Amino acid sequence: MSKIDYTRVLPCLVTVANLLFGFLAIIFIIDSQVNLGAGMVLLSVLMDSMDGKIARKLKANSDFGKELDSLSDIVSFGLAPAVMIYVVVYQTHLPFWGLWLSAFFAICGALRLARFNVLNVSDYFIGVPITFAGGFMALLLLFAQTIPWQVFPVMMLLLSVLMISSLQVPKLGK
Amino acid sequence: MSKIDYTRVLPCLVTVANLLFGFLAIIFIIDSQVNLGAGMVLLSVLMDSMDGKIARKLKANSDFGKELDSLSDIVSFGLAPAVMIYVVVYQTHLPFWGLWLSAFFAICGALRLARFNVLNVSDYFIGVPITFAGGFMALLLLFAQTIPWQVFPVMMLLLSVLMISSLQVPKLGK
Numbered sequence: 001m002s003k004i005d006y007t008r009v010l011p012c013l014v015t016v017a018n019l020l021f022g023f024l025a026i027i028f029i030i031d032s033q034v035n036l037g038a039g040m041v042l043l044s045v046l047m048d049s050m051d052g053k054i055a056r057k058l059k060a061n062s063d064f065g066k067e068l069d070s071l072s073d074i075v076s077f078g079l080a081p082a083v084m085i086y087v088v089v090y091q092t093h094l095p096f097w098g099l100w101l102s103a104f105f106a107i108c109g110a111l112r113l114a115r116f117n118v119l120n121v122s123d124y125f126i127g128v129p130i131t132f133a134g135g136f137m138a139l140l141l142l143f144a145q146t147i148p149w150q151v152f153p154v155m156m157l158l159l160s161v162l163m164i165s166s167l168q169v170p171k172l173g174k
Numbered sequence: 175m176s177k178i179d180y181t182r183v184l185p186c187l188v189t190v191a192n193l194l195f196g197f198l199a200i201i202f203i204i205d206s207q208v209n210l211g212a213g214m215v216l217l218s219v220l221m222d223s224m225d226g227k228i229a230r231k232l233k234a235n236s237d238f239g240k241e242l243d244s245l246s247d248i249v250s251f252g253l254a255p256a257v258m259i260y261v262v263v264y265q266t267h268l269p270f271w272g273l274w275l276s277a278f279f280a281i282c283g284a285l286r287l288a289r290f291n292v293l294n295v296s297d298y299f300i301g302v303p304i305t306f307a308g309g310f311m312a313l314l315l316l317f318a319q320t321i322p323w324q325v326f327p328v329m330m331l332l333l334s335v336l337m338i339s340s341l342q343v344p345k346l347g348k
Binding site: 016019020023024026027030062064065067070071072074075078079082083086087099102103106107110111113114115117118 | 194244246248284285
């Protein structure tokens with residue numbers, strides 16, 4: 001057994017927190033607690049913005065951390081928003097097409113993450129990042145009572161396509 | 175734009191089907207259709223056993239396909255069984271500890287997948303594969319009415335620990 005390197009463990013713990021909040025988001029939505037569910041995804045956005053910075057500061061970037069980051073991202077920003085918006089919006093207003101739209105969003109998120117890990121472009125993003133797409137949909141969910149429901153399928157389809165597009169998106173806050 | 179290579183697309187489509195069935199598993203469980211939910215995870219097991227074989231046969235193995243495979247696996251075999259068993263078993267019998275046990279299962283699954291992608295050992299698995307752990311929990315769920323509920327937390331904890339263990343598991347059916 002190799003000795004545990006705590007500088008490597010800390011950023012991974014933050015990434016695990018990202019995954020945990022994504023899991024809890026789905027559980028809260030099943031329990032009809034919409035705002036708490038959306039809040040969990042927004043907490044995941046916070047974790048996702050911190051783990052990379054902590055890893056760079058501690059010089060603890062690792063392939064393991066990068067893989068774990070993607071696996072957490074697909075749960076928190078791909079699956080959780082897709083399930084949440086299906087349950088809160090589509091189940092009532094758009095049951096058939098909404099189901100496939102939610103599935104499409106999660107699939108585009110996975111394609112985006114797989115491409116990101118393979119391309120290894122570091123100066124800009126290619127396609128809208130899944131963290132932005134998932135975080136934005138969770139934010140919209142907080143206003144589900146006040147905005148027309150049609151906003152959800154339109155924004156979801158738009159963000160799905162933008163995730164797998166070749167659009168170059170500048171990196172902010174590096 | 176580069177020309178689409180269809181031999182590379184086919185195995186990825188099977189992997190996307192794995193992700194889709196994982197997403198549908200969670201949706202069916204929210205809709206109280208337990209057997210259909212468990213059946214979706216078992217379909218994901220089938221897809222997961224096929225994509226690698228098809229890729230090897232077509233000589234279309236790719237890093238992109240490998241990344242996409244892990245992202246689908248965490249959804250279908252980590253998150254979906256964790257959410258399903260929380261909803262079907264723990265919500266009634268073990269609400270507090272069951273929640274954390276389900277989260278632990280999903281987290282161990284992610285750690286297992288991240289380690290697998292980094293280690294690149296090809297002769298045997300290190301730790302029980304997440305496909306086996308998630309598939310086994312889905313299979314158990316089909317018998318939820320006939321087996322004591324205590325079997326679920328015990329098996330889930332055992333499989334979680336076995337996933338992140340250093341146990342060498344032989345590869346079958348290569």
